[in-house]
Amino acid sequence: MKKSVTIIILVSIAVVFTISLYYLWQKNQEDPVVYTTQTAEKGTIVKKTVATGSIVPKEEVLIKPNISGIIDEIMVEAGDIIQNGDLIAKVKVVPNVASLTSAKNGIASAETAMETARLAYQNQQSIYDRQKGLYDRGVISANEFDQAQLTYNQAKQRYEQERVNVTAARQNYDIIRTGTTAGLGSAATTEIRATVSGMVLDVPVKTGNQVIEANNFNDGTTIATLADVDKMIFEGKVDESEVGKISENLPLEITVGAIENQKFDAVLDYIAPKGVSENGAIQFDIKGTLAMNDTTFIRAGLSANASIILARADSVLTIKEALVQYDPKTQQPFVEVETGDQQFERRDVELGISDGILVEVVSGITADDKIKVWNQIKPAQQFGRR
The missing domain is CATH 2.40.50.100 (RNA polymerase II/Efflux pump adaptor protein, barrel-sandwich hybrid domain)
Incomplete structure (x- = not known):
C-alpha cells in the first residue's frame, strides 16, 4: 500500500516537472518585445473647435x-x-362699402360747407368794397373800415380752408376706392x-x-x-464648454455640406452674451462674416460647419501625442529616446499646442532623436497555417 502511494506521488512530481519544462520551453520560443521608434517632424498644428450652423444673408x-x-x-x-x-x-x-359710403358723404358735406363759405365770402367782399369806397371819400372812420377789412379776410380764409377740405375728402375717397390718389406720390400706391x-x-x-x-x-x-447674396454670414451655435475658448476676430474655416472639397474663410465677429438652453445644454449663438469669392455661389440656408481656429503653429517640431508619457507623481511630460539597440533613456519635454493627434515640442528633443513607441500594439499571433 505504501509502495503504491509512493509511486503515485513520484509520478505526479514527474508530470508536474515535465509540464513546467514544457512551459519554459514555450516561453523561450516567444519572440522578445522589440520596440519601434519614430522621429519628430516639422509640421503645422492647428487647434480648433467646431460649430454647426448655416449660411444666411447678412441682411x-x-x-x-x-x-x-x-x-x-x-x-x-x-x-x-x-x-x-x-x-x-x-x-x-377692394374697397369697403361702408368706408366708401362714408367717404362719399364726407365729400358732400365738405362741398356744402365750401359753398356756404363761398357765399359768405362773396357777401363780405361786397361789404368790403362799399366800405372801402366810403373810407376813400372820408365818410367813415378808419376803425370802421379796419373792422370791415378784418371780417372780409376772415371770410376769405374760411372759404380757402373749406376748399382744402373738399380736396382732402376727394383724395380720401380715391384712396378708399383705388388705393391711391394724385399728389401723394409713393405715400399711397x-x-x-x-x-x-x-x-x-x-x-x-x-x-x-x-x-x-x-x-x-x-x-x-x-x-x-x-x-444681397454677396454679403453672407455663418450663423451657428457653440456649447458652453467651448465658448470660453473663443473670442471675436478669430479666423473661421467654413465647410458647406452641399459644396464638396471646398473651404471658405470667415472672421468671427459676434458671440452672444447670453446662452439658450437646448436639449439640456447651454448654447451660444455666433456669427462670422464670409470672405466671398466670385467663383462659387452659396445658396442661403445651406447647412455648414465652422472650424474656429483657436491657435496655430507653423513649421514647428511635432510628434504624435501618443508618444508622450507623463510622470505619475509630477505629471511632467517626457519621452523615451533610443540610445542604443533597444536601449532608451528618459527625456523631459516642454509641449506647446496640440490638435489631439499631433503635439508641438518646444524643447527636450531634436528632429534626429528616435522616440520609443511605448504603447505599441502587438501584431495578432497566427495559430496555424494552411
Missing part, C-alpha cells in the same frame, strides 16, 4: 405693402436679381417696389392672395424677401 429685407388689397400681378420670382425701385407686384384695392438692390430669396404670396398693410397693430403681409 434680409421684407417687402410689405403700405395698403391692403389683393395681389393683382407679380413681376418677380425667387432667384431674380433686381435693383432698388424695380416693380415687384401690383395690389388691387398699389405698385409694390423694391427698397434695396439684391436677389429675390422668396415670394411667399401668389396672384389673388389678400395682403394686409403694415401698421402699428400688424406686421403686414410679406410680399417678397430680398437680400
Whole structure:
C-alpha cells in the first residue's frame, strides 16, 4: 500500500516537472518585445473647435405693402436679381362699402360747407368794397373800415380752408376706392417696389392672395424677401464648454455640406452674451462674416460647419501625442529616446499646442532623436497555417 502511494506521488512530481519544462520551453520560443521608434517632424498644428450652423444673408429685407388689397400681378420670382425701385407686384384695392359710403358723404358735406363759405365770402367782399369806397371819400372812420377789412379776410380764409377740405375728402375717397390718389406720390400706391438692390430669396404670396398693410397693430403681409447674396454670414451655435475658448476676430474655416472639397474663410465677429438652453445644454449663438469669392455661389440656408481656429503653429517640431508619457507623481511630460539597440533613456519635454493627434515640442528633443513607441500594439499571433 505504501509502495503504491509512493509511486503515485513520484509520478505526479514527474508530470508536474515535465509540464513546467514544457512551459519554459514555450516561453523561450516567444519572440522578445522589440520596440519601434519614430522621429519628430516639422509640421503645422492647428487647434480648433467646431460649430454647426448655416449660411444666411447678412441682411434680409421684407417687402410689405403700405395698403391692403389683393395681389393683382407679380413681376418677380425667387432667384431674380433686381435693383432698388424695380416693380415687384401690383395690389388691387377692394374697397369697403361702408368706408366708401362714408367717404362719399364726407365729400358732400365738405362741398356744402365750401359753398356756404363761398357765399359768405362773396357777401363780405361786397361789404368790403362799399366800405372801402366810403373810407376813400372820408365818410367813415378808419376803425370802421379796419373792422370791415378784418371780417372780409376772415371770410376769405374760411372759404380757402373749406376748399382744402373738399380736396382732402376727394383724395380720401380715391384712396378708399383705388388705393391711391394724385399728389401723394409713393405715400399711397398699389405698385409694390423694391427698397434695396439684391436677389429675390422668396415670394411667399401668389396672384389673388389678400395682403394686409403694415401698421402699428400688424406686421403686414410679406410680399417678397430680398437680400444681397454677396454679403453672407455663418450663423451657428457653440456649447458652453467651448465658448470660453473663443473670442471675436478669430479666423473661421467654413465647410458647406452641399459644396464638396471646398473651404471658405470667415472672421468671427459676434458671440452672444447670453446662452439658450437646448436639449439640456447651454448654447451660444455666433456669427462670422464670409470672405466671398466670385467663383462659387452659396445658396442661403445651406447647412455648414465652422472650424474656429483657436491657435496655430507653423513649421514647428511635432510628434504624435501618443508618444508622450507623463510622470505619475509630477505629471511632467517626457519621452523615451533610443540610445542604443533597444536601449532608451528618459527625456523631459516642454509641449506647446496640440490638435489631439499631433503635439508641438518646444524643447527636450531634436528632429534626429528616435522616440520609443511605448504603447505599441502587438501584431495578432497566427495559430496555424494552411
